[in-house]
Amino acid sequence: MGDFVPAAKAGETIYAKLRRMAADARRGNPHLIDPTTGLPALLPAAQAPTINLAPGYANTAAVVAAGYSQAIPAASSGVVSSKFAYTGGWPIVYASSYVRVPSVTQYSTGNGSAANNPPLNAMAWRVHFRTDAPIVVIAAVGNTPFRLLVNGQYVSLASSTMGASTPAFATLDFSSVGGRAMRDVAIEMWAASSFYGVWLKPVDSFEKKSWADPIRAAYYGDSITTGTAATYVGDCFAHVCGDALGIPDNWQIGVGSTGYGVGVANTSYAAEAHVFDITQNCQPDVVFLTHNVNSYQQAATGALSWANVARPGFLSVYSQIRAWRPTVPIFQIGVLASYNSALDTYAVPYETAQKADVQAFAQSDPNLFYVPITTSEAPWVAGSGNSTALANNGNRDVLYDQAGPHPNTKGHQHIGLRLAAGALAAIAGKA
Numbered sequence: 001m002g003d004f005v006p007a008a009k010a011g012e013t014i015y016a017k018l019r020r021m022a023a024d025a026r027r028g029n030p031h032l033i034d035p036t037t038g039l040p041a042l043l044p045a046a047q048a049p050t051i052n053l054a055p056g057y058a059n060t061a062a063v064v065a066a067g068y069s070q071a072i073p074a075a076s077s078g079v080v081s082s083k084f085a086y087t088g089g090w091p092i093v094y095a096s097s098y099v100r101v102p103s104v105t106q107y108s109t110g111n112g113s114a115a116n117n118p119p120l121n122a123m124a125w126r127v128h129f130r131t132d133a134p135i136v137v138i139a140a141v142g143n144t145p146f147r148l149l150v151n152g153q154y155v156s157l158a159s160s161t162m163g164a165s166t167p168a169f170a171t172l173d174f175s176s177v178g179g180r181a182m183r184d185v186a187i188e189m190w191a192a193s194s195f196y197g198v199w200l201k202p203v204d205s206f207e208k209k210s211w212a213d214p215i216r217a218a219y220y221g222d223s224i225t226t227g228t229a230a231t232y233v234g235d236c237f238a239h240v241c242g243d244a245l246g247i248p249d250n251w252q253i254g255v256g257s258t259g260y261g262v263g264v265a266n267t268s269y270a271a272e273a274h275v276f277d278i279t280q281n282c283q284p285d286v287v288f289l290t291h292n293v294n295s296y297q298q299a300a301t302g303a304l305s306w307a308n309v310a311r312p313g314f315l316s317v318y319s320q321i322r323a324w325r326p327t328v329p330i331f332q333i334g335v336l337a338s339y340n341s342a343l344d345t346y347a348v349p350y351e352t353a354q355k356a357d358v359q360a361f362a363q364s365d366p367n368l369f370y371v372p373i374t375t376s377e378a379p380w381v382a383g384s385g386n387s388t389a390l391a392n393n394g395n396r397d398v399l400y401d402q403a404g405p406h407p408n409t410k411g412h413q414h415i416g417l418r419l420a421a422g423a424l425a426a427i428a429g430k431a
Contacts, residue, residue: 014285014329015430021213021246022424028152029243031235031413038410040235043153050173051148051160055137057169060199068137068199072129072206074099081197085209087249088125090281098141098167098194101125123226123252124190124234128209131200132182134175139196142166146193147234149186159232167196184209190233216249217242218282220271220317221290224336225254229406237407240416241288245423251284253277259295260313272316279324287321288419289314289332293405296335296350305346306353314354318361318368327367331423332358334373336405336415338381338396347374366430371422380418381411 012020025032034041042048057063060071072083075093089101101123126149140146145159162168172185182205189195200206219225219238227236233252242250260271271291278287295310314332321330334355337347351374358370373380383394387401387408399411407415 013431015427017213017215018245018247018286018427019424021215022244022420023246025244025246029246030149030152030154031240031243031416033413033417039157040154040413042157043150043155047150047177048155049136049148049150049177050171051155052171052173053160054163055169055171057137058165060139060167063137063139063169063199067201068135070200070202070204070206071197072200073097073197074127074195083129083206083208084195085128086125087128088123089251091127094194098196099127100192100194101189123254124188124232124236124239126186126188127195128184128186129198130182130184130207130209131198131204132180133200133204133206134173134179135201136172136174136185137169137199138172138187139167139169139199140189141192141194141196142168144168144189144193145191147188147232148172149184149188151184157232157235188234211248213246214249215247215286216251216282216284217245217247217286217288218251218253218278218284219288219290220253220275220278221288222254222258222294223256224293224406225252225290226256227252227254227412228256229401230409230412232409235409235412237412237416237419238288238290240413241419241423244417244420247286251282253282254290257294259291259293259298260310260317262294262298262309262313270313272313272320275317275320278321285328287328287330288423289317289330290336291317292333292335292350292354293337296337296346306350306357310350310354311357314357322365329367329369329427331369331371331426333371333419333422334375336381336407337374338383338394351375369423369426371419371426373418376422380415381407 031040074081075097078093078096080091080093080099091099091101094100140162142162142164144162147159148155162170225238227233230236236252238250238252258270262270296305298305298309334351335347351372355370355372355375362368381396381399383391383396385391385397386403387397390397399407399414401408
């Protein structure tokens with residue numbers, strides 16, 4: 001669902017493309033909300049495969065002996081196979097035969113090389129392929145958690161976990177839900193997970209997944225951008241936003257406790273210190289700048305926080321991106337704080353000052369946009385409570401489980417959908 005986009009018109013701009021893709025995504029995407037549950041709509045049960053996490057295969061020889069002799073390994077001779085499509089990060093080889101996605105949030109050496117980022121604690125990433133096989137054998141490192149998507153919808157919002165052996169095998173059995181039929185399959189993984197490959201019977205078809213518009217978006221921010229407090233990092237607002245916009249490849253580039261001019265956990269790693277994660281590692285078609293929470297909280301007043309602390313950091317990030325690609329669309333979002341709470345003292349003046357500056361810069365940069373949050377006509381989050389301490393004065397009671405800055409899964413869902421709508425509103429007048 002959401003993949004069969006009308007063909008691009010000759011000379012179509014990135015903005016026309018985003019509007020077209022978003023319109024198609026409203027027909028279906030992994031995070032399209034089911035109004036009866038308020039959660040992402042699942043693949044209908046009549047189409048969902050049975051996932052067997054203990055098929056009894058001790059090794060690849062046993063898989064082949066069972067008739068699944070068409071092997072599509074993730075890597076061979078230390079090289080990532082080109083037969084799969086990967087989204088959410090860059091794939092690298094692990095232990096010669098596995099593929100994993102290293103996290104840009106692990107403090108790298110700073111040279112913008114995948115080899116110099118430790119392959120640990122990756123954010124959500126997906127491996128994609130198409131097959132008509134009634135039964136698909138998949139393999140990964142033992143104890144790997146994953147979620148399965150078929151034809152663009154989650155089979156379950158909960159994760160499954162591979163067995164303890166390495167490699168561990170599982171089967172996706174479509175025999176009782178249509179049998180042989182061409183399907184898009186995506187395996188969503190995270191943490192230190194590693195993919196090993198797929199095994200099919202000789203008569204089964206297999207092909208790499210492709211998109212009419214293989215757009216990539218970077219979400220450059222802090223711990224909220226890493227999906228902190230969402231049950232699964234695949235439900236981070238970045239993926240919700242990207243899915244709602246029809247963008248297939250969404251990268252969570254977040255470092256906790258950092259912001260513009262602020263590196264709380266590592267003072268040398270403020271936002272302006274690892275822009276290479278955008279310009280060299282990710283190289284996106286669209287950039288969302290999602291820092292602000294840690295910046296505005298560092299000063300006595302919001303206005304001073306922007307002018308004296310964060311503004312120089314923002315200008316550094318902005319200038320580095322522009323030096324790399326002068327016309328890539330950049331969306332700076334406002335402060336993810338709760339309106340009508342004590343945080344207003346800092347968030348509203350900070351966002352007001354930041355918005356004025358960014359909009360002034362946009363007068364000479366037609367590809368720079370501001371998406372307000374606390375100063376929006378309808379602020380995204382309001383109130384001072386959370387689900388464990390209800391205040392009954394705003395939606396924060398539902399969107400957060402604690403007093404800190406991290407939204408829960410519903411909060412990420414809400415923020416991602418508001419961001420997608422805000423981005424579309426920002427480009428509404430663009431050709």
